Amino acid sequence: MQLTVSTWNINSVRLRIDQVGRFLKERRPDILCLQETKCPNDKLPLKDLQAFGYPFVVHMGQKGYNGVAILSRYPFSETSVMEMCGRQDARHITVTLSREAKAAAGLTIHNFYVPAGGDIPDPDLNEKFRHKLDFMAEMRSWGSRAKPTAGPAILVGDLNVAPLEHDVWSHKQLLDVVSHTPVETEALEELRQEAEWIDAMRVLRPEPEKIYSWWSYRSPDWAAADKGRRLDHIWLSKGMKDTLRSIDVTRDTRGWERPSDHAPVTVVLEL
DNA sequence: ATGTCGTGATAGTCACGA
Numbered sequence: 001m002q003l004t005v006s007t008w009n010i011n012s013v014r015l016r017i018d019q020v021g022r023f024l025k026e027r028r029p030d031i032l033c034l035q036e037t038k039c040p041n042d043k044l045p046l047k048d049l050q051a052f053g054y055p056f057v058v059h060m061g062q063k064g065y066n067g068v069a070i071l072s073r074y075p076f077s078e079t080s081v082m083e084m085c086g087r088q089d090a091r092h093i094t095v096t097l098s099r100e101a102k103a104a105a106g107l108t109i110h111n112f113y114v115p116a117g118g119d120i121p122d123p124d125l126n127e128k129f130r131h132k133l134d135f136m137a138e139m140r141s142w143g144s145r146a147k148p149t150a151g152p153a154i155l156v157g158d159l160n161v162a163p164l165e166h167d168v169w170s171h172k173q174l175l176d177v178v179s180h181t182p183v184e185t186e187a188l189e190e191l192r193q194e195a196e197w198i199d200a201m202r203v204l205r206p207e208p209e210k211i212y213s214w215w216s217y218r219s220p221d222w223a224a225a226d227k228g229r230r231l232d233h234i235w236l237s238k239g240m241k242d243t244l245r246s247i248d249v250t251r252d253t254r255g256w257e258r259p260s261d262h263a264p265v266t267v268v269l270e271l
Numbered sequence: 272a273t274g275t276c277g278t279g280a281t282a283g284t285c286a287c288g289a
Contacts (some may be wrong), residue, residue: 011289012277036289038278064278065288116289128288160289217289218274261276261289 001103002245003269004029007111007156007232008253009214009262013037013069017045019256024052027250029266030073030104033111035158037067044069058093066090068111068157074101082142085134091115103271110148112139112157121181129178132160136187143195149237155197156234158262161188163199166207167230179229197235200247200267213249214262223255234267243269 006029010016013034024032037044037059044059054071058079061067067090070079077098084091091113099105115135118128142148148155163185165171174180192199205211212228219225236244245268254263 015277036277118288216274217276218272220274258276 001271003031003104003107003271004266005031005033005109005154005156005234005269006250006264006266007033007035007158007234008264009035009113009158009232009260011036011038011260011262013067014039014043014045016258016260017048019253019259021048021052022256023250023253023264024054024071027264027266031109032071032264033109033156034069034071035067035111035113035262037061037069038064039067058095060090060093062088062090066113068093068113070095070109070111072097074098074104084138085131091135106152107271108148108151108153110153110155110157112155112159114139114158114160116160117178117184119178121176121178121183132178133183133187136161136184136191140187140191140194143191143197147195149195149197149239151237152240153237154234154240154267156232156265158231159188159233160231161185162229162231163188163192164202164207164230166210167212169210169212169227169229174229179231192235196238198238198241198244200234200236200244201230201265203241203244204247211249213265215254217261232262232265234265236267236269240269243271245270 056072059069076095078096115132117132120126123130213232215222247267250264
C-alpha cells in the first residue's frame with residue numbers, strides 16, 4: 001500500500017479551515033499533521049475536519065499560541081503528548097496507527113512545533129532563543145533515551161531550523177539570522193543523527209537544489225523574490241528508507257488568498 | 272529590509288509572538 005503523509009504549519013486552523021479542506025481535496029494525503037492551530041481543544045473545527053474525510057483527529061491545543069493536530073483516514077491505537085521543557089505549551093503530539101491501517105499498522109508519527117526562537121540568536125540575551133536550544137537538546141536526549149526509531153516511525157513538523165546551506169535563499173546572509181545560525185543547524189543535525197533519522201527531502205532532492213517551505217509575510221513579492229527557508233521537515237526512521245517514493249512542497253498554497261506563511265510538505269511511502 | 276500577519280484583551284487600538 002501507499003501511505004501519503006503531509007505536514008503544514010497552518011497559522012490558525014479556524015481562520016484557514018477552508019484552505020485545509022482545499023488542500024486535502026487536491027493532495028489527498030492519508031494523514032495531515034498541523035502546527036500552529038492556535039485554538040483550544042474545544043474550539044477545534046472537528047466536524048469540518050472529519051467531513052473532509054478524516055474521521056480520526058487528535059489535537060493538543062491552547063488559546064492563542066502553538067497547537068498541534070493529526071488528521072487521519074486510519075484509526076490510532078495510541079496517542080500521547082510530551083511536555084517539552086516542562087511546559088504545557090502544545091508543541092508535540094504523537095500517534096501510532098492501529099492494525100486497521102494494514103501495512104501501516106504500528107507506524108508511529110511524531111508531530112513537533114519547535115519554538116521559533118525570537119530575533120536575537122544569543123541564549124543569554126534572549127530567553128526565547130534559549131528555550132529553542134533547550135527544546136532541541138531535549139529532542140536529542142529523547143532520541144537517545146526513548147529510541148523512537150527502533151520501529152517504523154516518522155517525525156514531522158515545523159522545526160523552525162533550515163539546517164543546510166541550500167535550505168535558505170542566502171547562506172551567507174542568514175548565518176546570523178535565527179533559524180540558520182550554526183548553533184541551531186548543528187543542534188538539529190546532531191539530534192537527527194542521534195536517533196538516525198533520515199531527512200526524506202534531501203534523500204530524493206540532494207543539495208545544491210534550493211528547497212523552501214516558508215516565505216515571510218513581510219516580503220511583498222514573495223514568489224518573485226523567493227527568499228525562502230526550509231523550516232518544515234519529514235524524517236523517517238532508518239528502516240523506512242527503502243519505502244520512500246516521493247516528496248514535495250505544495251508551493252501553490254502560499255499564493256492563495258490570506259495564506260499561511262508555510263507551505264505543506266508531503267511524502268509518499270510504499271509500505 | 273522593522274515590513275506583515277493572527278490572536279486576545281479591549282472598545283479603536285495595542286501587545287505579543289512569529
